[in-house]
Structure formats: C-alpha cells, structure tokens
Amino acid sequence: MEQILTIRGKRFPISIPASSQAGDGAVLGGHPLYYVIKQPNATAHYLEKLSSLFVGIPPGQTVFEFCGGIGLVPMACWDVMSPASWISVDIDPSCAASYQEPRATAIVGDMYTTPIPEGTDVVICDFPNNTLPKMWREEQRAALLRRIAEFRPRYWEITDVGYYWIHLANHWPLYEKQFGERPTRENYHLLFDRYMRENFGYTVTKWTVGGGAQYFLMEAVC
Numbered sequence: 001m002e003q004i005l006t007i008r009g010k011r012f013p014i015s016i017p018a019s020s021q022a023g024d025g026a027v028l029g030g031h032p033l034y035y036v037i038k039q040p041n042a043t044a045h046y047l048e049k050l051s052s053l054f055v056g057i058p059p060g061q062t063v064f065e066f067c068g069g070i071g072l073v074p075m076a077c078w079d080v081m082s083p084a085s086w087i088s089v090d091i092d093p094s095c096a097a098s099y100q101e102p103r104a105t106a107i108v109g110d111m112y113t114t115p116i117p118e119g120t121d122v123v124i125c126d127f128p129n130n131t132l133p134k135m136w137r138e139e140q141r142a143a144l145l146r147r148i149a150e151f152r153p154r155y156w157e158i159t160d161v162g163y164y165w166i167h168l169a170n171h172w173p174l175y176e177k178q179f180g181e182r183p184t185r186e187n188y189h190l191l192f193d194r195y196m197r198e199n200f201g202y203t204v205t206k207w208t209v210g211g212g213a214q215y216f217l218m219e220a221v222c
C-alpha cells in the first residue's frame with residue numbers, strides 16, 4: 001500500500017508495509033505511520049508548516065533530530081534546507097525500518113541519553129505532546145533542554161502542542177505561576193520566547209502553527 005503526502009505542491013509517496021494492515025495491525029496509535037495512514041492530509045499539513053521554518057537558512061547545515069520517527073521531517077525539509085547531513089534518533093526500532101529519507105541516517109536510541117554529535121548546527125525536537133509546562137515540570141525534559149542549550153546549536157527547533165490546550169482553564173495556573181499571566185493563543189509564542197531567553201539564552205526567530213502543533217525556530221542570544 002502507498003500513501004501520497006503532498007507538501008509544497010510536491011508528491012511524496014510513503015510505502016506502508018503490509019504488516020501494518022492499514023493501521024490496525026503492527027502499526028498502533030502513537031506510531032508516526034499510523035498518522036500517515038489515517039490522516040495523510042493532516043500529516044502533510046504539519047510537515048509543510050514545520051519545514052517552512054527552515055526556508056532561507058544557509059544550505060549545508062549538519063542536522064540532528066530528536067524523535068525522528070520515520071523520517072518525515074528530513075523528507076519534507078531536504079529540498080528546503082539542502083543539509084550537509086542529517087541524523088535522526090528515535091526510541092522505537094520499528095520506525096527505522098520504515099524510514100523515508102534515504103539521504104538521512106536513522107539511529108535507535110532514547111533522546112534523554114543519546115549524545116548530540118560534534119559539529120551539529122541544527123537540533124530539531126519534534127517531541128510528542130510537548131508543552132511549555134512540561135519543559136519545567138518534567139525533570140528529564142528540562143535536563144535535555146539544558147543539554148541542548150549548553151551544546152549551543154546555531155539553530156534549534158521545538159514542536160509544542162500547548163497552543164491547542166491553553167483554552168482549558170486547568171492549564172492556566174501553571175502559566176500564571178511561571179509568567180504572571182494567563183496564556184492565550186495570541187501570547188503563547190511570546191511566553192515560549194520568554195522562557196527560552198530567560199532559561200536557555202535562545203530566542204524565537206520564526207514560528208508557525210497548524211497541523212496540531214506550534215513550531216518554533218530559535219537562535220542563540222548573543
């Protein structure tokens with residue numbers, strides 16, 4: 001079976017292994033292929049959004065991607081970025097078997113323990129279910145962010161779903177305690193920028209939203 005993702009007008013065929021039984025067999029919820037099988041248009045939309053962050057950055061960057069899954073991000077970004085190299089790490093070994101971008105390298109590993117390779121220019125964090133409060137409330141997540149900030153990549157991308165949750169009142173106290181203000185769809189990117197500046201010395205230079213998440217591209221504050 002094949003699924004076509006159309007991104008920036010270009011068609012990307014994704015082969016779906018027969019064992020996945022169209023999403024009801026080996027590929028279960030949470031697996032990136034499930035999303036491709038069930039919602040190809042939403043998947044393409046998210047990839048178009050995320051890849052748009054990298055329009056205009058100089059070609060030849062060395063990219064390291066946490067939560068690389070089945071390689072949809074390098075597939076969508078390659079023409080936009082013309083990277084020198086790209087390594088993805090994902091904890092699920094079945095993702096590497098379905099990896100879609102032959103010019104990139106997929107490795108199996110836990111993002112919390114996998115080192116960032118020397119010489120990396122761009123770090124991409126396509127985290128599942130990341131939100132700003134997770135970034136300070138979950139110690140493992142906070143430690144990973146500190147490690148990335150200390151590595152000091154030239155460009156740093158984080159995917160975050162908080163934008164889609166902040167209409168729920170139970171989230172407000174978490175933000176109010178941290179920032180002294182309630183989060184809204186209008187200020188979420190400002191809160192994100194403030195958190196990254198104050199805690200990691202990175203500032204949001206570009207952001208976009210759609211396809212179920214918000215995507216932030218950051219550069220180090222000089």
Ligand SMILES: C[S@@+](CC[C@H](N)C(=O)[O-])C[C@H]1O[C@@H](n2cnc3c(N)ncnc32)[C@H](O)[C@@H]1O
Pocket residue numbers: 030031032033066067068069070071072073089090091092095109110111112126127128129
């Ligand atoms: C939002 S998906 C990313 C999809 C990816 N962009 C792709 O092209 O398939 C999140 C991915 O994070 C991976 N993941 C979750 N926890 C992880 C961990 N601790 N270390 C590495 N990968 C992890 C999951 O296996 C899943 O493939």
